Amino acid sequence: MTSPTVSQKHPRGLYVLFFTEMWERFSYYGMRAILFLFLIKSVSEGAMGLSEQVGGAIYGLYTSSVYLLTLPGGWIADNILGQKKAIWWGGVVIMIGHIILAIPGNSAIFFLGLATVAIGTGLLKPNISSIVGELYPEGGARRDAGFSIFYMGINMGAFLGMFIVGYLGEKVGWHYGFGAAAIAMFLGLVMFRLNGKHLANLGEPPAEKGKMTFLYVVVAALALIALLVLSGLVSAVDLAEGMKYLIIGITLLYFMYIGFFDASLNIVERKRVGVLFIFFMAAALFWSGFEQAGSSLTIFADRHTDRFLGSWEMPASWFQNANSFFILLFSAPIGAFWIFLNKKNLNPTIPVKFGLGLIQMGFGFLIMYWAAQYAVGGALVGVGWLTFTYMFHTLGELCLSPVGLSTYTKLAPRKYYSQMMGLWFVAASLGNLIAGLFAGNFNEENVAEMPSLFMQVCLFGVGVGLVLILLYKPIRSWMGGIQ
Missing domain, CATH: 1.20.1250.20 (MFS general substrate transporter like domains)
Incomplete structure (x- = not known):
């Protein structure tokens, strides 16, 4: 049997994005698997001891914010950074957020970690999918197959993350679970940096930078929300x-x-x-x-x-x-x-x-x-x-x-x-x-x-x-x- 031609193979960049997204989803779904339990379990168990009502609200705000922040995340990539830099810096912010979560401390530190992870995910998540599409300018069935492979990476990461982070969080210590999520994102960043050459000429910054008004509004809104919650007014x-x-x-x-x-x-x-x-x-x-x-x-x-x-x-x-x-x-x-x-x-x-x-x-x-x-x-x-x-x-x-x-x-x-x-x-x-x-x-x-x-x-x-x-x-x- 003859080997497939280059045109029949998937671009190497797909596998760079596959493993980057796999490790990012490991960190996201792994941490999410233990988040609600950590919020509502008792202080004697090393958790926060919140009521189900408050814990559910915090859980909902976090998971909701991850998706809402994809809107400014996409805007930042389109107008300032380009998709490739947005993925890199998004991953860095996610890793920092998980490191903050891994440090035992008061509730303010924990919420800072959650907010940091949400901001980073909003920056990374929409843009990595965009570059997958750019790998296949011709579209068609080959692009569909590429997205199917990429989707497998998402689910592999989620599968491994929930097993490993879930076990560490519940059986060893909550902050060990959060720390494992940080390590996973670090591995994704290493993969992305070492193999970035396979994404040459993709997701580059725009020639003309967009106006910053939208970004200022988003930052101001986030700061106002944080101030209201931390001050106890809301x-x-x-x-x-x-x-x-x-x-x-x-x-x-x-x-x-x-x-x-x-x-x-x-x-x-x-x-x-x-x-x-x-x-x-x-x-x-x-x-x-x-x-x-x-x-x-x-x-x-x-x-x-x-x-x-x-x-x-x-x-x-x-x-x-x-x-x-x-x-x-x-x-x-x-x-x-x-x-x-x-x-x-x-x-x-x-x-x-x-x-x-x-x-x-x-x-x-x-x-x-x-x-x-x-x-x-x-x-x-x-x-x-x-x-x-x-x-x-x-x-x-x-x-x-x-x-x-x-x-x-x-x-x-x-x-x-x-x-x-x-x-x-x-x-x-x-x-x-x-x-x-x-x-x-x-x-x-x-x-x-x-x-x-x-x-x-x-x-x-x-x-x-x-x-x-x-x-x-x-x-x-x-x-x-x-x-």
Whole structure:
């Protein structure tokens, strides 16, 4: 057999980005796996001893901020640093943040570490994906395959991170776990620096620097928020609640402006913007359930699940790894299944795929509703309940997440292309924030309410999913021929 030609091979730069992102995701998901537990476990266990309500609000603010800060992170790359320098400095800031988290200290130091990690992730995350796209200027199936390989790196990093950081954090010491996340990001930086030559002429700084006004506004807003929280004038719970309504309000006004008041858009583009708004709300609802993985589902794993294998107790954070495992297991078969259905002219429309994603997320919480019935009686449930919940959530993710990202690239008006891609991340930000606030209801005094709380998420997910499926024809007609 002859060796493949250079044109058939993937660029070496892909593997540089693969391993850089793998180690960054190791640090992010590894730290996230133990974050909520560290916030709510007692001081005698070396943790912060916060209430579930406050811990959930802080968790939601952190995970929400990571996605919100991709907007200024993308702007900084486009207007000041270029994508390559943004990745490097983003990684440096992430590593510094994890080092701060690894140092035992007071709550102010810990929150400084969280904020630093969020800022660095917002700078790195959107720009590393952009350079992957630049590696394949011709587009087509080769680019799709390149992104599939890159996506595998994300899940490998998450899988390893949650195992190693989760074990160190819960079994050895919380700050050892945070320290492991710092080491992982350091390895990613070393990989990126030593092999940067394979990314020559990609992601370079712009010839003309953009105006700094936007950046000044972002920095001022972050400083104001930090001042309000640290001074005690605003609690974490109040801030999280306020952020929720602020994100919803700004997003609604933004979509209304584009859809109703921008006279440069024609009627077809306006209808497509309306479809994007529908998908935005559906995605935010999906992520608000899916991202319970690090909050309410982790509480359930820690307090109500029998994690003993013989005499050894499994870390509660390890259950979050089920998502990465099922992604690696199901990604290829589901991709092949869509291709098979397409050949038979049976491929579901985009609204139907969104609906299926939401319904499967809802089914996951239906499983948790049944599991919670046993927990209310004081019993520890088996590991299968959470495992099957994560399986349904992963199947839902594979129906909604890649389809949604692709749909935004197709439907966004050209003049709003980058902004609409940013709004896709805002949907994830809103979902993460709601997930953190929702987890605040899971305190040990109201265990009896657990089944009804899980059922609420189930009914919302299944209900909205069914509406999307039933209304697929008018939604599809508003898409103006885009499939």
